[in-house]
Amino acid sequence: MAQQGLAGIRSHYPRLSDKEKKIADFILKQPETIVHQTISQVADHLDVADATVSRFCKRIGYKGYQALKIALAPEIIAPNEMLHEDITDSDDAKMVAEKIFQSNIRTLENTLQVLGENELEQAADLLLRANRVEFYGFGGSNAVAMDAYHKFVRSGVPAFAFPDAHLQLMSASQLSNKDVAFIFSHSGASKDAYQLLQTVKKSGAKTIAITGFPKSPIGQQVDVALHTSSEETAYRSEALASRIAQLSIIDALYVTVIMRQKDKAQASVEKVRNAIAATKM
Amino acid sequence: MAQQGLAGIRSHYPRLSDKEKKIADFILKQPETIVHQTISQVADHLDVADATVSRFCKRIGYKGYQALKIALAPEIIAPNEMLHEDITDSDDAKMVAEKIFQSNIRTLENTLQVLGENELEQAADLLLRANRVEFYGFGGSNAVAMDAYHKFVRSGVPAFAFPDAHLQLMSASQLSNKDVAFIFSHSGASKDAYQLLQTVKKSGAKTIAITGFPKSPIGQQVDVALHTSSEETAYRSEALASRIAQLSIIDALYVTVIMRQKDKAQASVEKVRNAIAATKM
DNA sequence: TTGCAATATGAAAATTATTTTCTTATTATG
DNA sequence: CATAATAAGAAAATAATTTTCATATTGCAA
Numbered sequence: 001m002a003q004q005g006l007a008g009i010r011s012h013y014p015r016l017s018d019k020e021k022k023i024a025d026f027i028l029k030q031p032e033t034i035v036h037q038t039i040s041q042v043a044d045h046l047d048v049a050d051a052t053v054s055r056f057c058k059r060i061g062y063k064g065y066q067a068l069k070i071a072l073a074p075e076i077i078a079p080n081e082m083l084h085e086d087i088t089d090s091d092d093a094k095m096v097a098e099k100i101f102q103s104n105i106r107t108l109e110n111t112l113q114v115l116g117e118n119e120l121e122q123a124a125d126l127l128l129r130a131n132r133v134e135f136y137g138f139g140g141s142n143a144v145a146m147d148a149y150h151k152f153v154r155s156g157v158p159a160f161a162f163p164d165a166h167l168q169l170m171s172a173s174q175l176s177n178k179d180v181a182f183i184f185s186h187s188g189a190s191k192d193a194y195q196l197l198q199t200v201k202k203s204g205a206k207t208i209a210i211t212g213f214p215k216s217p218i219g220q221q222v223d224v225a226l227h228t229s230s231e232e233t234a235y236r237s238e239a240l241a242s243r244i245a246q247l248s249i250i251d252a253l254y255v256t257v258i259m260r261q262k263d264k265a266q267a268s269v270e271k272v273r274n275a276i277a278a279t280k281m
Numbered sequence: 282m283a284q285q286g287l288a289g290i291r292s293h294y295p296r297l298s299d300k301e302k303k304i305a306d307f308i309l310k311q312p313e314t315i316v317h318q319t320i321s322q323v324a325d326h327l328d329v330a331d332a333t334v335s336r337f338c339k340r341i342g343y344k345g346y347q348a349l350k351i352a353l354a355p356e357i358i359a360p361n362e363m364l365h366e367d368i369t370d371s372d373d374a375k376m377v378a379e380k381i382f383q384s385n386i387r388t389l390e391n392t393l394q395v396l397g398e399n400e401l402e403q404a405a406d407l408l409l410r411a412n413r414v415e416f417y418g419f420g421g422s423n424a425v426a427m428d429a430y431h432k433f434v435r436s437g438v439p440a441f442a443f444p445d446a447h448l449q450l451m452s453a454s455q456l457s458n459k460d461v462a463f464i465f466s467h468s469g470a471s472k473d474a475y476q477l478l479q480t481v482k483k484s485g486a487k488t489i490a491i492t493g494f495p496k497s498p499i500g501q502q503v504d505v506a507l508h509t510s511s512e513e514t515a516y517r518s519e520a521l522a523s524r525i526a527q528l529s530i531i532d533a534l535y536v537t538v539i540m541r542q543k544d545k546a547q548a549s550v551e552k553v554r555n556a557i558a559a560t561k562m
Numbered sequence: 563t564t565g566c567a568a569t570a571t572g573a574a575a576a577t578t579a580t581t582t583t584c585t586t587a588t589t590a591t592g
Numbered sequence: 593c594a595t596a597a598t599a600a601g602a603a604a605a606t607a608a609t610t611t612t613c614a615t616a617t618t619g620c621a622a
Contacts, residue, residue, distance in 0.1 A: 017599060035351055038579060049601045054581055065580065066608095070316055073354035089540060093401035096540070097533035101393045104529050105386050112382045120374035139557060140431040146444075147424035151521060163427075163444040189562045217562060235536045240432060244525055248385050252378035255516045259370060259377070276420060281470045281498060298570060319608060330572045335610055346609065347579095 005075050006031060012060045019048050023056045031076050039065045087234040103233050104244045110229035111245040122224045123208050124256045127157060130180040130206070135161040136168050137184035138192040140239065144184045144246050151254045156261065156268035165192060172196050177204030184246055185209060186228070186239040188216025197221060210246050212238065286356050287312060293341045300329050304337045312357045320346045368515040384514050385525045391510035392526040403505045404489050405537045408438060411461040411487070416442040417449050418465035419473040421520065425465045425527050432535045437542060437549035446473060453477050458485030465527055466490060467509070467520040469497025478502060491527050493519065 009024050016024055026046055027034055034042055043050045054065055062068045087099050127133055133152060137145035142163065149161030162168045175181060181200040185193040188211035197218055200207055207222040212230060219225045228245035232238040258265040290305050297305055307327055308315055315323055324331045335346055343349045368380050408414055414433060418426035423444065430442030443449045456462060462481040466474040469492035478499055481488055488503040493511060500506045509526035513519040539546040 019600070036348070039581095040579070050580075051582080051602085052600060055600090058581095067317070069351060070354050073351050074357075076355075087536060087540065089543075091540070092398075093405045093533070093537045094396070094398040096537045097396055097401055097530070098393060100533040100536060101389050101529055104525075104532070105389050108382050108386050108389075112379060115375070115378055117373075117375040120378055124374045139560070140428065143424045143428035143431060146427065147421065147524065150421040150424060187561060191560050191562055194562060233536075235539045236532065240532070243428065243528055244385075247524055247528070248382055249378070251385070251517065251521070252374070252381040255368060255381060255514075256374045256377045258516045259368065259372070262370075279419070279472050280468060281472055281475060300571070320610095321608075331609075332573085332611080333571060336570090339610095 005071050008060055016056075016059070019052050020056045020059065022046055023048065023053055027072075031072055035069050035073055035076055099233070100236070103231060103241065107228075107230040107241055107245050108248060110231075111227070111248070114227045114229045115249070116226070119224050119226050120252070120256075123226060124253055124260070126180050126206050126208060126224065127152075127182075127253060127257050128260060130157065131178040132175065133157055133159045133180045133182060134171060134175065135159065135182045135184070136172065136193065136196055138165060138168075138190050140243070141184040141186065141190075141193075141246075144243060144250070145182075147247060148182065148184075148250045148254075151250060152257070154265075154269045154272045155254060155257050156264045157257060169196055169199065172199045173203065175200060175203040175205040177206075179203070179205040181205050181207050183207065183209040183218065183222065184211075185216075185218050186212045186242045186246075188213040188218040190218075194218055210249055212242050286352050289341055297337075297340070300333050301337050301340065303327055303329065304334055308353075312353055316350050316354055316357055380514070381517070384512060384522065388509075388511040388522055388526050389529055391512075392508070392529070395508045395510045396530065397507070400505050400507050401533070401537075404507060405534055405541070407461050407487050407489060407505065408433075408463075408534060408538050409541060411438065412459040413456065414438055414440045414461045414463060415452060415456065416440070416463045416465070417453065417474065417477055419446060419449075419471050421524070422465040422467065422471075422474075422527075425524060425531070426463075428528060429463065429465075429531045429535075432531060433538075435546075435550045435553045436535060436538050437545045438538060450477055450480065453480045454484065456481060456484040456486040458487075460484070460486040462486050462488050464488065464490040464499065464503065465492075466497075466499050467493045467523045467527075469494040469499040471499075475499055491530055493523050 006028060009028060013021065013024055023042070023046060026042070039050050039053050043053050057065050057068045060068075062071065087096055091099070135145040135148040135152075137143070142165075145161045146163060149159055152159035160171065162171060172181060181197075183193055183197060188209070194217055197207060201221070206224075208224045208226070209218050209222040210226045210228060211219045212228045213219055214225060214227050219227075226249055228242045228249070230238050230242040230245055232241065258269070287309060290309060294302065294305055304323070304327060307323070320331050320334050324334050338344075338346050338349045341349075343352065368377055372380070416426035416429040416433075418424070423446075426442045427444060430440055433440035441452065443452060453462060462478075464474055464478060469490070475498055478488060482502070487505075489505045489507070490499050490503040491507045491509060492500045493509045494500055495506060495508055500508075507530055509523045509530070511519050511523040511526055513522065539550070
């Protein structure tokens, strides 16, 4: 059974006709609208015949328009059970964990929605073409930068990160226009990170940032800005919550980079594996 | 708007007529069947008129039968037919990101399932009663330990972590039986981490670990072991994937600890906030 | 107990929605 | 250029849903 909701529409896409692609685009772009619309409303909106929409549904594997709507609903409407319950003092440790985990899942879902397709491609492209990639973060964001380094060092891309604020600044001043600086700053308003960004821009290196605030000083000045969306819960700030999203973005970029330079990365991953093998029992 | 799917039907139940209750019973008992049935099929099955079913839908707050079906679908069809699609070479960067994010969401769901309620309470208890808490991790796990430190330093619990492997070992040798050592090791088989654990145990300090392998040397020797469950995808190992889960467990413990010593932690969070305020623009 | 008003229900009618069929247009291939 | 295959729209056919009308049932007050 090859019916797969939105993913199914995407996988059929290359084989669709022009009109069918138009229908698919509409659904993929705004799935929440069609679920409550008649086939005639959809057809009118797209200037196609009702029959064309009906045939589209059959083409991608459903019995008809009704069956498509039912299949799409779960991807569009959040199940009611996942209520956003805040943490209360009477919660035991497992209940706290459940709520935190649910909140982190929502952070991932929301971040995936605001993540720009163009920005992702641009960032991957910059990383792939860089002579040197340096990851920077101040305060709590430094742990994310170090984590990014641990991943990218396996990719064959020459990657670096520094646990010390001073070292970060010094190294940034040595970059050239063939290099990429990757900055983590949730607020986009950290003085240290901003100052480092000015240093980097003087060197001519390209800049990428992951931030929760697109309109922030850093968010506006980098070449490519990737955005997170996280929520504040009782006892835990938004910045702490955004770690998960930042790390997931790095994961995605890391995998994209590895995939696109497969042979070179394979050799590099192998070298790292051999190098750390002796540290395991 | 008081429409709430199955829960909404339940909350209206006491006010329904006999026939309406019959319809509600059928839906509550077998919601998966009605979603793909016409109103006439349902009415015939229950020996009621089509009109009665239609009126029932309006009675509980929907525009009609179609709207009810759409609203119920998310509670019936696995919220994610969230196919476990592996990453392929033809994926663009956004598709890679979607698959990675979905994988991370599954990691959180799975980890929440295997997380032991007792172990969580024991870990929180140890952290709350500790004179000193030190977080340790080698290689990529060190970034997780540093992240944990950045969170716990706000809690009022005296917390420490070290970016240097050597410093970790030296500090571990100075612990006492009033202290807690918290170790991150995905495999539970890292030589460095195991050696450090032996040092810690000699000092009499209590030990907590987060590991993906409960039966590992480290997993079996610590006082409290918390487990992650993560999956391997193309181009990304299980260990890299487990970062998200480890961080979420730390989040949960951090919030639990803060919550249980509210006044003391509040003051501490405030102090940290003031201390870093000057680093923001 | 009876009468009346309110509510529930089914059947039929009306309306809406969807699917299929027929015809024409378009495209690709030899 | 001719032909076959495919795509698309309009109309017809079919299916599904909702509303209306008539009747039955229930509850309450006198």
